Amino acid sequence: MRAKSSLASMGVDRMERQPLIRAEDVSFQYKGDLGEKVIPALNQIRLDIYPGEYVAIIGRNGSGKSTLSKHFNGILQPSRGDVWVDGWNTKEKSRLQEIRKKVGMVFQNPDNQIIATTVEDDVAFGLENIQVPPEEMDERIDAALRLAGLSSMRRRAPYHLSEGQKQRLAIAGVIAMRPACLVLDEATSRLDTYGRRELLRVIRRLNEGGMAIVTVTHHMSEAAEADRVIVLDEGSIVLQGPPREVFQKQAFLQERQLDVPAASRIAGMVHERCPSFRPDLIDSDEVAGEVRRLIGEGEK
Amino acid sequence: MTRFEWSRKITIGHYIPIDSIIHRLDSSCKLLGFTVLIVAIAFCNSYFGNVLFFTFALFLFVLSRLPIRYGLSGIKPAIPFMVILAVLQLLFYGGGVTASGTVYIHYSFLLITSDSVRLVVVSAMRFVEIILVSSVLTLSTPETELMHGMERLLKPLKYIRFPVHQFSLIIMIAVRFVPTFAMEMEKLMKAQASRGAAFGTGRWWQIIRRTKDMFPLMIPLFRSAMARADDLVLAMECRCFVPGQSRTTYRRGKARSRDFSFLLIIIGFSLFALFYPFPG
Secondary structure, three states: OOOOOOOHHHHHHHHHHHEEEEEEEEEEEOOOOOOOOOEEEEEEEEEEEEOOOEEEOOOOOOHHHHHHHHOOOOOOOEEEEEEEOOOOEEHHHHHHHHHHHEEEEEEEOHHOOOOOOOOOHHHHHHHHHHOOOOHHHHHHHHHHHHHHOOOHHHHOOOHOOHHHHHHHHHHHHHHHOOOOEEEOOOOOOOOOOHHHHHHEEEEEEEEHOOOEEEEEEOOOOHHHOEEEEEEOOOOOOEEEEEEEHHOOHHHHHHOOOOOOHHHHHHHEEEEEEEEOOOOOOOOOEEEEHHHHHHHHHHOO | HHHHOOOOOOOOOOEEEEEEHHHHHHHHHHHHHHHHHHHHHHOOOOOOHHHHHHHHHHHHHHHOOHHHHHHHHHHHHHHHHHHHHHHHHHHHHHHOOOOOEEEEEEEEEEEHHHHHHEEEEEEHHHHHHHHHHHHHHHHHHHHHHHHHHHHHHHHHHHHHHHOOOHHHEEEHHHHHHHHHHHHHHHHHHHHHHHHOOOOOOOOOOOHHHHHHHHHHHHHHHHHHHHHHHHHHHHHHHOOOOOOOOOOOOOOOOOOOOOHHHHHHHHHHHHHHHHHHOOOO
16 A cells, blocks of 8 residues: 655645645536526635645535536636636636646546547647657657556557556546646546556556646545545535545535445444544555454454 | 447458558558559550459459458449449440440340440449459558558648648547447447347348338437537547647658659559550
């Protein structure tokens, strides 16, 4: 398991560093047709995302998490408030290309994101758009495919790839452009267990390499991997913090129809019966470690 | 349920990866050469010229080391069409144009002359030749290469403001989505069949019935195509695509003297077979 950066060090980092993405009182509403009542999708969101940070956004369907993530690279512009990416306002149309170079985005269905007939051509697509010189492309394509674990597939046609491989190809196409942040909008929701595990491994590797990750997800075990979890409900941030703290608040989350990772639930249940068992565990390895510790104590 | 398994049958071109002179040719030269050849065949009216083109088509199969049965299998589905065409030409051509050549049969509106017989034979040969030649092209070139070849050939058109890059992007996306939609179609057919729709039960002559069978597939297929297009636009924009903005190109052509000599040979041969005054 990856060592989580401790709260204290994160706090220090935040004060020192400039945020990569800053949302200032962002409100957004979709334009209603035929005089329908317009429901705000986002309500006064205030949020900073720092370079190299790993953030998970959770919330039930319709809570506004996808809408929020689409603000991070200017696909959507706030109805009120501003989003700044590396100091540029996403409302400035002339800066959109720079902003999208900084913040890459991967969506749910990999089939709808791949545009070329071979893997390498697809990775090249973004590079062609940002006018990378052709001599440099091979190297960048190599690096991106290596990171995504697709080096051996370079000349394959996308329809010969598995769903998980396709999604990693979509990621490779984005990271070849060397963004500072990768936003994943429910990118794992169509994948099987193996595909998801491989994808998470790639994401972790990218984050370790210094790329900021923002992942919108329904899977609590995925959110548990992040440095910070943001809980959205009805367009507002209702809770945020390190996963260990967030997943302690089971009752609060359940009110909002959200689950906690199975490991947290088990730890909470055991803690009720046996107070010396730590309640703030977030994955099965930690639970196993805690059980081992208690057995060890019992034997002494 | 083999009649549902579309995606296994649909692939454009059926590229066969072997190493041969033809496979190694630069795709834009190859595309241009084969286009010249096909146009020349379409205009060739003499028996002798067509025999030459036919031999040349077979020779291309040998050169490309492709099994000839792949070319022949392409002819099979065209046979009914060829037969209908031949009958029509045989029965109705003679009277239509200034009758020349020897008259074989003349009975009421029926007029069969040596010219109409030649037309029938020559059209059938042209058909076969074009199928053979184009299968050499598609069997020996991956579809991606074909597209890049086309893009390079069209490049000069940008001087008359033809949007070459966008055009080739459209073609690329269309080709890319063929297997996706084939798969989708398969899924829809299975879904509709599991709710009692009858596919493929109509006989081949029941054209109207077979067309009607397709209606419950068309609407969902269109709907999903629209949804996919929406997503695709978003994904393309996220990767900094701006229509009309200049881009660099990953694939660069590298035509060598070998490719140009291939082109010259094709052009020379085509001119010879077309214009040499063969006897008969």
